[in-house]
Amino acid sequence: MATTATFLHVTDTHLADGYSSNQADHKVRIDGIAVTTKIEALGVTAELLAERLKEEKRLLDGILFTGDAQDKAAPNGHAELRRVLAGTLSGVMQPHCRFVATPGNHDVPQGSDPSGELRYAEFKCAWRDTKPPAVTPWLDGIDASPIAREAYTDHSLLAPDGTWAVYPINSCNWSHTQVRLPEKVETAFAQLVSKLDNLDAASAPSLRELVTNDIRKPIEKQLLYDIARVSEDQLAALKPIIRAGSGTQRPPLRIVLLHHHLMAPTLREEIRPFADITNLSALRTYLRQSEIDIVIHGHKHVDAIAYDSVYDHGARQQTDPRRLLVLSGGTFDGAYDHSSMSLIGVAGLPGAPRVEVERIPLGRRGFDLAKSSLYTARLWRTNEQIPGGPVVIHGKDIDDVYARAVRAANEEAHMGMLIVHLDLPQPELDRDGKPKSLPFPTAYPNPDETPNDEKVQTTAAWVDDLASWWQLSRSTLESRIPYIHGTRLRRFAGRFDQIKRIVSLLKSYSGTSRAVAVLIDPLRDFGPTGEGEDFASFCLVQFRRRPGKQDGNYLDCTAYYRAQEFKHWWPINVAELRRLQVEVANQVSCHPGRITTIAADARAVAARSPGQVAVPVVDRWLDQAPEKLMVLACLLCGVSDTWGAGNVIEEWRDYLKSQRRSADPSAFNPDGCPVAVNALEVLASYIEAHSGAADDIRELADMLRRLARENRNYEVSSKDRSAFDNWSLGIRQLCEDLLTAIPVALADADQVGPANTGLVTNG
Structure with missing residues (x-):
């Protein structure tokens, strides 16, 4: 052929x-x-x-x-x-x-x-x-x-x-x-010629020639289309x-x-x-x-x-x-x-x-x-849509790309392959070489589905804390959440730092395609039949050096997900990837380049709940700020002159409100919703250990343990509608009781000083 x-x-x-x-330009002719x-x-x-x-x-x-x-x-x-x-x-x-x-x-x-x-x-x-x-x-x-x-x-x-x-x-x-003359014009010419025939024989021929050559023919020429x-x-x-x-x-x-x-x-x-x-x-x-x-x-x-x-x-x-x-x-x-x-x-x-x-x-x-x-x-026929995907989205503005990706995950790419290319502007770095802010869409979660008074607080600090937590190399929650991304990347099989390996490869071999890290360990995650397995959707990440046109090399980052939820998970995934990309790029003398996510099974959950991506802040305290649990225990036990109490009590209130919203029937999420467990158990232990705790304080500890127990049971359930309904009713009441217990335990809600000072006054 x-x-x-x-x-x-x-x-x-x-x-x-x-x-x-x-x-040739022959202006004159020469022999x-x-x-x-x-x-x-x-x-x-x-x-x-x-x-x-x-x-x-x-x-x-x-x-x-x-x-x-x-x-x-x-x-x-x-x-x-x-x-x-x-x-x-x-x-x-x-x-x-x-x-x-x-x-x-x-x-x-x-x-x-x-x-x-x-x-x-x-x-x-x-x-x-x-x-x-x-x-x-x-x-x-x-x-x-x-x-x-x-x-x-x-x-x-x-x-x-x-x-x-x-x-x-x-x-x-x-x-x-040649287009024919309009009938009215043809009739007019015939009448004119007829009148000319009545003139004397000497003048008739010249007049007929005038009408034919000087009038009719120019008109006909205009009708030659x-x-x-x-x-x-x-x-x-x-x-x-x-x-x-x-x-x-x-x-x-x-x-x-x-x-x-x-x-x-x-x-x-x-x-x-x-x-x-x-x-x-x-x-x-x-x-x-x-x-x-x-x-x-x-x-x-x-x-x-x-x-x-x-x-x-x-x-x-x-x-x-x-x-x-x-x-x-x-x-x-x-x-x-x-x-x-x-x-x-x-x-x-x-x-x-x-x-x-x-x-x-x-x-x-x-x-x-x-x-x-x-x-x-x-001439490849790439313009023709292939049944079942892949659907490709590309852009430079994360708000635009997020809106398109969510729409595609709901429509043409639903439960199919969705590839998203994101070319972000160069990040502004702090003194430690870390990005001052991570990319995040302003429409997270979708405002038209979340009441204004119940918006999830997606501040820059919230995004940074959450992305940082998912990239921790060690976590007290690892036994409960065995697929924390950072533990798989930096302590694979309990010992191997894949990010260090990638940096070493890129420093030694500029054109290498082996700068790959995996987040799935078959020996740990897979079973012989596939039943009961629980491992990360985030499967693999690859870094590639790409020559720039004028300003040096760029480091592109490609991540593969066996399944990816786009409304709530994708923005956090991008924030994580940006942190990793900047970290590696700084060490191999590259600019952070394109971020590409490849989802084999795309979806966008319509629920108001942000899903399990938003690990509750109190559980994250165990890894990122354990002292806050001690501060909160002291506050709930009536010790009000505690440094930082204003911030802690406000974050505690926000958590309880968020947990209550997640348990609302309208917030059902088939992928599950974020629940706190470990921090609630630790907090209950701190309260119980407080000497001279009153009966109402011990009752508070019991409520915390019940909340932790109900959350743990839901977390290991099927997470279907029936399991959600069984869990949600009691959780909403427990959250209400715990919210009410805050001013009771503190005796006066005004005791807590302004959150921006972090001080607690005694009245």
Whole structure:
């Protein structure tokens, strides 16, 4: 199977006997200095191209002509074009190579009837009646419909191995069409001529000539319209040909030839009637439905390459567009001598096709044919949505990316693969080289689902504390939460620091792909049947050094999650990854680069509860501020002159309110909700150990133990709706009782000083 194909694209040659190639500016004529005609220049260019193709051992698979061989229908343009190209390029043509030709608007006689024999006489003579016949489009009024199966090759060029196919389409059936005078104007002229006939014989002829030549003909000329249009009959005739060439395993790379443009290839404005194809939207829809990959056209005399996205016209819910590669060809003229024709190479067939387009300059005798730089473009059909994903989101603003990711996790990527690329601005670092603030979306949690008076406090400190906790190398909660990310990264299997290994690798090998850390230990996490397993969704993280354009290297971070919840978990995951990325980047002299998360199973839980990602602050105190539990115990036991009491009691109140909200029926989260256990047990022990504790204080300790016990039971339950309902009712009451117990234990709520001072007064 051939992996490449090469085509020569020729367009808008505008040949006619004696027409100058404009390679020289002949302001005066001097004997011995001949004017090089376009036909002569065409021959020289084709000869030089043939020589170069032979040297490169390249053969043409097709010679593609997209119209305007003639100039204002001057004769012989088509015949001369074919004669010159066939004579000079025959030695560099594959056995299956054929001419593929479509007419242009200059190739039809002005005023000739659409769908008439006269309109296509020159075109047919050169391309159909000359042996071997070229591939030409189905012509309105000339060709029969439907097309007989044996005639399909008259209208398509198919690769011998079926990897590509070329289909010409005629857009010039109504070019230079004479529109009839309006009936009222025709009647007025008839009446005028009738009145002239009543004049004397001497003056009547001159007046009739005046009316005909000076009045009627200019009016008729204004009604000569150069209309570009593709008939539905032609599209219907072509449809079975395209289907027949679809192949058994995969459709071929489909190329359409057209004289007129789908979109203007330059910024140059053309102001005239019918500048564009009249039924362009219908044609674009047809190209989309026919799965066309490349459209090659002429007409505008400008070489260009661009992608054009064609959407499903009229669809209620818009799907991915069909991406067309549109190649516009230049004209054969000395004024545009850098691009007289184009060499189009297709490589990577059939699975990963890409196109390389080279301008072929106008050739000159005695010179080599200059080789220009290439336009390149991919043709992989990546625009088509694959059932089941992956869905890819990319952005620089975390608010925008978060909103899109949550929406995608709820819709097109729900329970499928969701890949999110986030290019954040460079972080501002403190004296220790740590980011002063971590990236976090302002809409966390979604305000339209959380009452304003019950918003989770997502301050910079809250985010930093939570992300820091998940990255702890040791935690008192490890026996209860065995998949804390930091313990897996920095103390894998209880002893191995993977982050240090990554830093060492990146320092020693700048291009290494082995800077990988895993968070799953099969010996610890997996069972023989998979039942009862509980391990992190965060499975793997990789760091890669990427060269920057001007300002050094960047360190990209890619993390893989077997499942990921996007509304509550993803922002915390990103904050964690940013901390890790900055830490590693500082040690290997890189800038923090892109963060990519890959979720194999994406979802976005609609519950108001933030899920188990938000480990309650009191449990985090055990690792990050154990002294606060002692302060709180003292306060609850009536010792009010304690340093920092204002902050501690406010955080305790916030925890109880948050726990109460999590237990609200409307906050049910199928992934579970954050519950405190260990800190409540420790706090109860501190209170019980307080000498001389009153009965109401001991009752407070009992409530704390009950709350811890209920939370632990829920945490190991199925966490389904039934388990949640059994747990939530009692929890809400316990939280209410504990909130009420705060002012009772302190005797006076005003005892607690302002939180910003951290002082407690005695009244």
